[in-house]
Structure formats: C-alpha cells, structure tokens
Amino acid sequence: MSKNKVDxxxxxxGFLDLLEFKKLIPGRKNRIAxxxxxxxxxxxxxxxxxxxxxxxxxxxxxxxxxxxxxxxKTYRLIPDKNSGTFDLAQFRPGQYLSFTFNIEDTVxxxxxxxxxxxxxxxxxxxxxxxxxxxxGYVSNHIFNNWQIGTEVKCSDPxxxxxxxxxxxxxxxxxxxxxxxxxxxxxxxxxIIDGTSDIELTLFYGSNTINDIIFxxxxxxxxxxxxGKIKIIHxxxxxxxxxxENGFLTCDLIKKYVNPKDTTVFICGxxxxxxxxxxELQALNLRRKFIRWExxxxxxxxxxxxxxxxxxTKENYQIIVHMGGNKQSIxxxxxxxxxxxxxxxxxxxxxxxxxxxxxxxxxxxxxxxVYITDTDDGRRLADKEYGYIHPCSSFPLSDLEIIVPRAR
Amino acid sequence: xxxxxTTDRIIKGGMIMSQNILAKEYDAVVIGAGNGGLTAAATLxxxxxxxxxxxxxxxxxxxxxxxxxxxxxxxxxxxxxxDFGPSEDKGNLRALLEDRIGIDTEWIRxxxxxxxxxxxxxxxxxxxxxxxxxxxxxxxxEEYVPGSSHSVRRxxxxxxxxxxxxxxxxxxxxxxxxxxxTDKYSNFLKxxxxxxxxxxxxxxxxxxxxxxxxxxxxxxxxxxxxxxxxLFAAMLYKYITKGAYLPKHRSHGxxxxxxxxIRELGGHIEYNTKAEKILxxxxxVVGVETSQGDKIKTNHVVSNAxxxxxxxxxxxxxxEVPDMAYKTCNARKVGFSAFVVYLGLDKTFEExxxxxxxxxxxxxxxxxxxxxxxxxxxxxxxxxxxxxxNAIPDCSPPGTSIMSFTTLYRGxxxxxxxPEDYFDLKSKLADDMIDEFxxxxxVNIRDSIEEIExxxxxxxxxxxxxxxxxxxxxxPGPWDSILxxxxxxxxxxxxxxxxxxxxxxxxxxxxxxxxxxxxMAALLTYKRFLEVNKE
Numbered sequence: 034m035s036k037n038k039v040d041x042x043x044x045x046x047g048f049l050d051l052l053e054f055k056k057l058i059p060g061r062k063n064r065i066a067x068x069x070x071x072x073x074x075x076x077x078x079x080x081x082x083x084x085x086x087x088x089x090x091x092x093x094x095x096x097x098x099x100x101x102x103x104x105x106k107t108y109r110l111i112p113d114k115n116s117g118t119f120d121l122a123q124f125r126p127g128q129y130l131s132f133t134f135n136i137e138d139t140v141x142x143x144x145x146x147x148x149x150x151x152x153x154x155x156x157x158x159x160x161x162x163x164x165x166x167x168x169g170y171v172s173n174h175i176f177n178n179w180q181i182g183t184e185v186k187c188s189d190p191x192x193x194x195x196x197x198x199x200x201x202x203x204x205x206x207x208x209x210x211x212x213x214x215x216x217x218x219x220x221x222x223x224i225i226d227g228t229s230d231i232e233l234t235l236f237y238g239s240n241t242i243n244d245i246i247f248x249x250x251x252x253x254x255x256x257x258x259x260g261k262i263k264i265i266h267x268x269x270x271x272x273x274x275x276x277e278n279g280f281l282t283c284d285l286i287k288k289y290v291n292p293k294d295t296t297v298f299i300c301g302x303x304x305x306x307x308x309x310x311x312e313l314q315a316l317n318l319r320r321k322f323i324r325w326e327x328x329x330x331x332x333x334x335x336x337x338x339x340x341x342x343x344x345t346k347e348n349y350q351i352i353v354h355m356g357g358n359k360q361s362i363x364x365x366x367x368x369x370x371x372x373x374x375x376x377x378x379x380x381x382x383x384x385x386x387x388x389x390x391x392x393x394x395x396x397x398x399x400x401x402v403y404i405t406d407t408d409d410g411r412r413l414a415d416k417e418y419g420y421i422h423p424c425s426s427f428p429l430s431d432l433e434i435i436v437p438r439a440r
Numbered sequence: 441x442x443x444x445x446t447t448d449r450i451i452k453g454g455m456i457m458s459q460n461i462l463a464k465e466y467d468a469v470v471i472g473a474g475n476g477g478l479t480a481a482a483t484l485x486x487x488x489x490x491x492x493x494x495x496x497x498x499x500x501x502x503x504x505x506x507x508x509x510x511x512x513x514x515x516x517x518x519x520x521x522x523d524f525g526p527s528e529d530k531g532n533l534r535a536l537l538e539d540r541i542g543i544d545t546e547w548i549r550x551x552x553x554x555x556x557x558x559x560x561x562x563x564x565x566x567x568x569x570x571x572x573x574x575x576x577x578x579x580x581x582e583e584y585v586p587g588s589s590h591s592v593r594r595x596x597x598x599x600x601x602x603x604x605x606x607x608x609x610x611x612x613x614x615x616x617x618x619x620x621x622t623d624k625y626s627n628f629l630k631x632x633x634x635x636x637x638x639x640x641x642x643x644x645x646x647x648x649x650x651x652x653x654x655x656x657x658x659x660x661x662x663x664x665x666x667x668x669x670x671l672f673a674a675m676l677y678k679y680i681t682k683g684a685y686l687p688k689h690r691s692h693g694x695x696x697x698x699x700x701x702i703r704e705l706g707g708h709i710e711y712n713t714k715a716e717k718i719l720x721x722x723x724x725v726v727g728v729e730t731s732q733g734d735k736i737k738t739n740h741v742v743s744n745a746x747x748x749x750x751x752x753x754x755x756x757x758x759x760e761v762p763d764m765a766y767k768t769c770n771a772r773k774v775g776f777s778a779f780v781v782y783l784g785l786d787k788t789f790e791e792x793x794x795x796x797x798x799x800x801x802x803x804x805x806x807x808x809x810x811x812x813x814x815x816x817x818x819x820x821x822x823x824x825x826x827x828x829x830n831a832i833p834d835c836s837p838p839g840t841s842i843m844s845f846t847t848l849y850r851g852x853x854x855x856x857x858x859p860e861d862y863f864d865l866k867s868k869l870a871d872d873m874i875d876e877f878x879x880x881x882x883v884n885i886r887d888s889i890e891e892i893e894x895x896x897x898x899x900x901x902x903x904x905x906x907x908x909x910x911x912x913x914x915x916p917g918p919w920d921s922i923l924x925x926x927x928x929x930x931x932x933x934x935x936x937x938x939x940x941x942x943x944x945x946x947x948x949x950x951x952x953x954x955x956x957x958x959x960m961a962a963l964l965t966y967k968r969f970l971e972v973n974k975e
C-alpha cells in the first residue's frame with residue numbers, strides 16, 4: 034500500500050507533528066500520574082441493576098398457604114432476608130420461577146409460573162399455585178413439607194410467555210387448561226392494577242366446577258375490569274348452567290370473540306397442546322399471533338409420535354464428566370438425560386426443562402440421543418458440534434457427556 | 441407448559457457424586473471465554489501448556505454468541521468482522537483463526553460497506569450506499585460529492601499507511617526500528633497524536649464527504665473530535681480493502697468451533713465457573729479461586745475480564761494492587777454499553793423493502809452531538825441497523841427475516857432506572873428506534889414483528905458481568921489508542937504473570953482486535969512461561 038505515499042501535515046510544518054508525537058507518551062504518563070489512586074469498591078450501578086433484575090438465586094420463605102381447590106394450593110413467598118434476599122426480582126406477568134428442591138439426597142428443579150402480579154412483587158411477595166397430581170413427586174413433596182416459614186430457593190424470573198406491546202395485538206385471547214391458569218391470573222391482575230394495557234378474553238378449561246382454580250378471584254377480576262377481562266369457563270366432565278361444556282375449540286372461541294388480529298396465549302397440559310395445535314389451524318392466524326408457553330418436560334418419550342418405539346433398550350449407561358470428575362450412571366431410555374442425572378444424585382444445571390432455555394447445555398461426546406422437533410431449542414452451531422440440552426434429550430445408546438456444574 | 445403441574449416421580453439411583461474438584465494446578469488459567477479469552481486459550485493449549493479456561497456463563501463467546509426465540513436465531517452484538525478478507529487474500533484475523541488456530545467455520549462476505557442515512561443533514565437528506573473496494577469507494581463518494589475524490593483518496597492512502605505501519609510493528613514483535621518508522625511511516629507517527637476530525641480538517645475534505653467517510657465512527661464509540669485517527673484509519677482501511685465478514689451460524693458458530701478446538705488441543709473448559717479471586721503474592725500471580733470453590737495453582741493468568749474488574753474486584757489480597765494500577769484505570773474512560781432491539785419478522789427483506797445489509801441512521805448530523813447524546817437516557821439519536829438476510833439469505837426460515845437495531849448508551853445513565861420501570865423503558869426505547877428507522881427509510885417494520893427481544897446495558901452486564909455492561913473497552917482517544925497502549929505495555933504491566941486480552945486490552949475494542957488480542961496475550965504469557973521454567 035505504501036506505494037501510494039502521501040504526505041500530510043496537521044500542523045503547518047511536519048516537524049511540529051513529530052514534536053506532538055514525542056509528547057504522546059509523556060502526556061499519557063502525566064494523565065495516569067494525575068489520576069486518583071482510589072479503588073472502586075461499590076458494585077458499578079448497571080451491574081447492580083442487573084443483579085436486582087437477575088439475581089443468580091432468590092431465597093424466599095413461605096408466608097401464607099391458601100387452599101384453592103381440593104388439589105390446588107397457592108403459596109405466598111416473601112424474601113428470606115436472613116439468606117440474603119432483600120427485594121424480589123421484578124417480572125413480566127406470565128413469567129415463571131425455577132425452584133430447586135433437595136429431596137432424599139437428590140437435587141431437582143421445577144418451573145412454576147408466578148400467579149401474583151408484578152405490583153405485588155413490589156410489595157414483597159410472589160405467589161405460585163401448585164396442583165397435586167397422582168404420583169407427582171415434587172408436588173407431593175411441596176404439599177407434605179412446605180409450611181409457613183419453610184425456606185425455599187428459586188431462580189430469577191424466566192421465560193418469554195408474556196404480552197409484548199410491539200409484537201402482540203392489544204386484544205388477547207387466553208387459552209388455559211387446569212393449572213395452566215396461573216400465568217393468566219398474573220396477567221389478569223396486571224390489567225386491573227394498570228401494568229398491562231390489554232383486553233383479555235380467557236377460555237379456561239377445567240374438569241368440573243370444583244376443579245376451577247381461582248374461580249371466585251377470576252370472576253371478581255372480570256367484574257372489576259370494566260369489560261377488559263372476560264372469562265369463559267369450559268368444563269370437560271360436568272354440565273352446568275353458565276358454563277360451556279367440552280374442550281377449547283375453534284368454534285367455541287369464535288362464539289365469543291372475533292379472532293382476527295388477536296394474539297392467542299396458550300398454557301396448559303401437553304394433551305391440550307396437541308389438541309390445540311390442530312384446532313388452532315382453523316383460525317388461520319399468522320404464526321406471530323399464537324404464543325405457546327413451553328411444552329414442559331416429556332415424562333415418557335414413548336409417547337412422542339416419531340420416537341423409535343420398541344427399538345431401544347430399557348436402560349443405558351451414561352458416563353458424565355462434571356467439574357473434572359467422571360461418573361457412570363444408569364438412565365432409563367424413556368426419561369431425559371437430565372432426569373437420569375438427577376436420579377443419580379448429581380446436581381446438573383436446569384431451568385425450563387423443556388429444551389428451550391439452554392441452561393443445561395452439555396456436550397455429547399459419545400452415543401446418540403433422541404430429541405423431539407418441538408423441544409429442540411438448540412442453537413445451529415450446537416447442533417453442528419454435538420451440544421445437547423439434556424432436559425429434552427433421550428438416550429438411544431450408551432452415552433458420554435460433559436456437563437457444567439450448576440452455578 | 442410451565443403452569444403449576446408436576447406429574448413425574450423421581451427415584452433415587454446411582455451414587456452420590458463426590459465433590460467436584462478441578463485439577464489443582466495449571467500452567468495457565470484464562471479468565472473469560474469471550475473473543476480474546478477463546479483465542480488466548482486456544483493459543484496456549486496449542487503451545488502445549490496445561491490450560492484452563494474459566495467462564496461464568498454456560499456457553500462460550502461473551503458478546504460473541506447467539507440466542508433463539510421461536511424460529512429465529514439472533515446475532516447479539518456482531519455487525520461485521522474486519523481484517524478477515526477472502527481466503528485468497530487473508531486478513532490477519534482469518535490467518536489467525538484458520539491457519540494458526542485451525543478452526544473450520546463458514547464465513548459469509550457482507551455485500552456492501554454501508555448505507556448511510558442522515559435525514560436532517562445540513563443542506564438536506566444524505567442517503568448513500570457505499571461499496572467496498574478502494575476505487576469503488578472513492579468513486580461512489582465522488583459521484584455523491586463532486587470534487588471530493590482528491591481528498592478522499594489522500595485520506596484512504598493515509599489509512600493504508602497506518603495499517604502498514606501497524607503490521608510492521610506487529611511483525612517486529614516489540615522491536616520496531618525507529619528509523620524505519622520515521623522513514624517509511626512518518627505520516628503514521630505524525631497523525632498518531634490527533635483526532636479523526638483534526639486529520640480530516642487538514643485534508644480539507646468537503647463536509648459531506650467527511651460525513652460519508654466517518655460513518656463507521658459508532659463501531660469505535662467516539663465522536664470524530666474525540667477518537668484517535670490511528671484506530672479509525674486502521675478499521676476503515678481494512679473494511680474497504682478486505683471487505684467485511686460474518687459467521688454463517690452467528691457468532692456462536694465460530695466461538696463453538698474455538699471451544700471444540702481448545703478441547704482438542706488438550707485445554708480444559710469450565711462453564712458456570714466464575715473466577716472470583718486472582719491470588720497474588722509479592723507481585724506475582726500464584727493462583728485463582730472460583731465461584732465453585734476450586735482453588736487452582738497457577739503462575740500465569742490471561743484475563744479477558746477488564747483491568748477495571750481485575751484490579752477493583754479480583755486481585756487478592758487488595759494490598760497487592762499497586763496505586764499505579766488504580767491510577768491507570770481511573771485515568772481512562774470505560775466505553776459505551778449498547779441497547780439492541782432484535783426482530784424476527786414474518787416478511788422477507790424484499791417485502792419489507794430493505795435491500796441492504798447494514799444501515800447507519802443518524803438523526804442529527806454531528807457525530808460529536810450523537811456521542812454526547814448517548815450519555816443521556818432519551819430517544820436514541822443514532823443507530824446501526826442490520827437486515828441479516830441480505831448477507832445470509834437463509835439465516836431465517838423462508839418468508840421471514842431477521843433485523844437488529846443497535847444504539848449506544850453510557851452505562852451510567854441507566855444507573856437510576858428502577859426495576860419496576862425497566863420493562864416499560866425498554867419497550868419505549870425500542871419503539872423509538874424502530875420509529876426512527878421507519879421514518880428515515882420510509883418502510884413499515886412494526887406490523888411484521890413475530891419475535892422481539894430487547895437487550896439493554898443491564899442485559900449485557902447480566903450475561904457477561906462487564907463493567908457497567910460496557911460492550912466497548914476504554915475509549916480510544918489519541919492518548920489511549922493502540923500506539924500509546926503498545927508503547928506503554930511493559931510499563932503498565934503491574935502484576936507478574938497477568939496479561940489482558942479482549943476489548944480493554946492493547947489492541948482496543950472490536951471483534952477483530954479482541955480476537956487478535958487473545959493470541960498476543962497468550963504469546964506473551966508463553967514467553968514468560970518459558971523464561972520462568974528455564975530459571
């Protein structure tokens with residue numbers, strides 16, 4: 034390049050520029066010598082803000098337990114100041130918290146949507162609402178062990194299941210099934226307290242009247258909302274006056290609301306997702322207008338349509354490298370690699386348990402796993418280089434993986 | 441769903457794992473798997489040193505990463521990489537990654553240099569699409585600003601001399617011959633003490649041409665009056681002559697490849713593991729302690745965390761930090777953080793009417809006013825906006841496209857944001873940025889938003905722990921630009937066994953500089969390692 038030599042003077046004569054150059058380093062040294070020698074001891078303000086919005090963990094204690102139905106309870110949680118949590122992290126209505134449990138020498142996590150509103154977090158409480166199901170290991174643990182004063186540990190608010198002004202229609206349709214009502218309770222409350230400026234038509238499917246969680250509260254919120262919240266209860270196993278009967282169908286939605294240019298939010302059990310995937314096609318909505326909460330953990334991969342059923346062994350061995358250690362564990366083929374590690378008493382990282390957040394991201398160095406399309410939230414390069422999300426990966430052979438330690 | 445159901449049963453099996461303890465001794469520990477940390481660890485492992493790379497997050501890259509929302513995978517911070525070049529005319533960075541480290545990743549050439557739009561420019565709207573290539577670049581500006589080619593050509597040649605001089609200094613490995621510098625690279629020396637604006641003025645470049653050639657200023661985060669000419673010159677020249685490149689699979693593509701290469705070379709990587717203390721005794725690094733309770737013996741640390749974090753938070757005990765280290769930090773100014781809006785759109789770039797990859801949209805004409813404006817928490821006055829599909833057509837599913845809108849903020853102006861106001865503020869500023877862009881380009885973007893994510897200084901601070909969320913290193917004014925940093929490197933090395941890489945290091949910030957800095961820090965560490973072990 035120097036073939037195209039030009040000659041430049043900034044000051045009138047070139048030697049003045051060279052003189053200026055000679056002053057460059059002494060000038061730097063003077064600046065440094067003249068600066069303060071005080072260390073910066075406090076956390077820089079933006080890092081402090083980040084820590085308040087995204088604490089690594091929040092330590093809470095149970096302050097109140099409300100029985101919603103025979104099977105559902107709401108736990109009010111307040112900051113456990115003795116353990117170092119002074120303020121609750123703010124969240125967007127619809128987000129969840131991932132709780133860590135120590136049960137019989139195993140460490141497991143579970144995500145639970147927050148059912149209270151952001152304004153209530155400002156007055157120092159979150160609520161989560163849990164439904165007990167047959168054989169539910171963690172829900173049983175909670176029902177049997179959480180009492181007023183019980184200390185619990187959870188993540189910062191997580192997930193992307195929330196209204197976003199720039200993306201969504203102000204007219205929102207909510208489709209909730211069973212305990213999938215919890216994020217909508219938070220959204221409804223935030224409409225009342227002015228946090229969310231939307232209109233919500235909520236279709237809520239329950240088995241029977243007695244199974245409706247927040248029945249009274251929701252009806253009161255609707256009344257208070259001056260028309261911004263409408264609630265349509267749908268019962269699948271009972272017929273009653275003023276209640277719809279059956280499932281959440283396209284026709285039912287159209288009976289109450291014109292779905293054109295509305296955003297549909299869906300949270301409920303996996304069977305409901307499978308049903309609605311087909312049903313919602315008839316509404317002809319752009320993809321942007323359909324917002325699914327994550328599918329949730331797949332308890333038995335044999336239920337997945339494409340899974341090579343009957344072609345796998347019952348159990349596989351997994352060699353897990355973690356923090357420089359190596360351990361061989363047994364994994365059931367029908368359960369995720371994450372669950373296998375938890376059963377083995379290890380403490381792998383996890384948050385969403387649905388393949389999407391990537392918090393459990395691990396390197397597969399030997400063997401094959403099965404991942405369903407719907408739960409494969411991996412990055413392109415991770416697919417290329419063999420990184421997996423153990424929470425949505427199921428062993429098809431013996432495996433060897435490198436897993437980061439939980440934070 | 442998340443909701444509130446739990447239905448599974450967990451039965452305990454296997455054995456309780458014993459406490460995790462990493463190997464207790466390493467030849468070198470690299471702190472942070474950002475750009476510089478990755479190339480440092482790969483270089484050290486390649487030299488056969490027993491190397492440990494610690495990263496507090498659960499994946500490599502720092503800012504050089506990706507994230508998935510719905511059916512889109514976004515590029516969080518990279519706009520385009522300089523000094524890369526095509527494979528037949530490799531720039532320094534391609535040579536480092538492909539030849540010296542040996543990763544094999546697919547890279548895509550960015551189609552044009554940039555489209556610059558200044559709707560309220562003095563004398564009327566400025567709107568120009570500038571190509572790569574020296575003659576094409578000069579020719580296009582001449583077409584737009586008749587009579588500018590002489591001064592623009594002189595400017596470009598001058599930039600070329602800066603690049604040649606820096607290459608000479610790099611090749612001489614610290615033994616640059618003063619005579620060679622004064623004979624061959626006198627303009628390099630003569631311009632080193634000056635700002636970009638001072639050099640432009642001396643060239644008598646027409647006003648509008650100045651506006652066009654300085655469009656990249658925001659990539660270095662200083663207005664033309666504050667920024668070192670040397671650094672801007674090097675960047676501009678590398679872009680024009682070698683083009684700009686992007687990793688096909690977002691930055692996570694090459695950072696993942698570097699992760700795999702480090703492992704292949706025998707290096708060890710620990711994610712979710714934050715270096716909490718750098719142990720120092722009598723001015724010498726002796727070890728590192730982590731958030732996982734690991735206590736590691738080592739005499740060599742390459743820190744991709746900034747001097748601000750290292751001296752103020754990591755060195756232990758604090759009495760080992762000399763006053764000069766604090767003074768050096770406090771004399772310098774930590775660069776900007778960023779605010780980015782990421783959109784996944786359910787229309788193609790043709791349908792949206794966006795035919796370029798990169799747009800600089802400046803709402804007010806003077807770069808120095810925009811620079812000042814970035815210190816105020818208000819409607820952003822400048823943005824660098826990307827439509828990724830114009831470089832990588834298949835980066836999103838058919839019928840869709842990906843955009844990102846980036847502006848800068850001084851971290852401190854987010855200091856008083858209350859958590860309860862944070863989400864609304866994010867949303868408002870994102871709306872402002874999209875609005876500015878739509879008005880400047882006369883397009884409609886907002887009706888096609890399928891996915892949106894918004895990153896603020898707090899987001900960058902959260903994921904990388906960078907000081908006040910800064911995405912840039914120290915501000916490169918003339919006194920703290922690459923040349924004075926190089927010349928003072930030894931004098932400002934305050935702890936034996938500690939080297940810095942990344943955007944805060946000697947080469948200043950930017951992807952290319954950060955990646956190159958890691959190799960440099962590793963080679964200096966390797967040299968010291970050999971000396972110590974000979975003793």
